[in-house]
Amino acid sequence: MYYQVGNKCLEQSQAENVYFSLVVPQISQDGQIIKPEYNGSAWVLNGQTIKANLPQCNPVDNLKSGLETGWLLFGVMAAVYFVSITKRLFQ
Template identity: 45%
Template sequence: MGYQVGNNCYATRQDAENVYFSLVPPKIGDDGKLYQLNFTKFGWKYGEQILKAELPECNPIDSMKDGSYIGWSVVAIMVAVWGIRLIWQKLR
């Protein structure tokens, strides 16, 4: 099982959290201080708080199967249309 961030499925939680937290831009507060997420050996931190993302689980094999199913469905439709067109031309 992997973890999903956006439309991508990552194999490990660490990879998924790296992508997820890297997308968060830094912020300059009203006091002029820079607030940003930092990566340490303990994980991602905001100030002194360690962060853990709640990411949905995914399976890269299922995504591959879904893509394959859609691709072969499109090919089947194209072949059927080509066959109907060929029969139509022969009957003229």
């Protein structure tokens, strides 16, 4: 299963590592630093194991979206090329 973190589609363990490593530490009123920490097998916050609730994604969907964008760009470039060729023929 893959999960989305930002614009990336990552496996669950990688997604949680990226997500929790981006969390900005907080300082409590008594001066303690509050931040999630990785203990080698799970992410822990104040002694409790935490899990990220991230949206699911599929890398194939990202590939299809990139291909669609690429073909659109290719179509625009081909149209510009044929317009320039046609313009030269009529000069």
